[in-house]
Amino acid sequence: MNAEQNEMKDKIQALEKEIQSLKQGLASDVKDTISSQQEPAKIVIEHLSIENVNIDHADLSNNFGNLGIKDLKGQLYIGTTYDKLKPPATIEKELSSPSHPTQKPASTHPSPTIKVTTRKRS
Numbered sequence: 001m002n003a004e005q006n007e008m009k010d011k012i013q014a015l016e017k018e019i020q021s022l023k024q025g026l027a028s029d030v031k032d033t034i035s036s037q038q039e040p041a042k043i044v045i046e047h048l049s050i051e052n053v054n055i056d057h058a059d060l061s062n063n064f065g066n067l068g069i070k071d072l073k074g075q076l077y078i079g080t081t082y083d084k085l086k087p088p089a090t091i092e093k094e095l096s097s098p099s100h101p102t103q104k105p106a107s108t109h110p111s112p113t114i115k116v117t118t119r120k121r122s
Helices: 002-038 088-096
Strands: none
Touching: none
């Protein structure tokens, strides 16, 4: 019986050594796999040419109804404009006051002369 027990102990020791070597080999394989996964290959695109673009749906809705306008200033010129005209208040003042040929306008920029003639309807 002693011989059988010694033989069994030898087999157990051999199996334990084999298990240890397998564990070490597996651990080194896992480390290699992890290190290779940490450095993925990089792709660099230097030039990209697009020949055709297909758009299935474009949302062109606007929400101008939600906007509020607090102040609206400026001028709208429709047609040909030769020079900036005087503001309407200035023109009304000139028309309401009597003309003096000796008086020169105070503006530094010459403006077009406006002549207004009125006729009674008959």
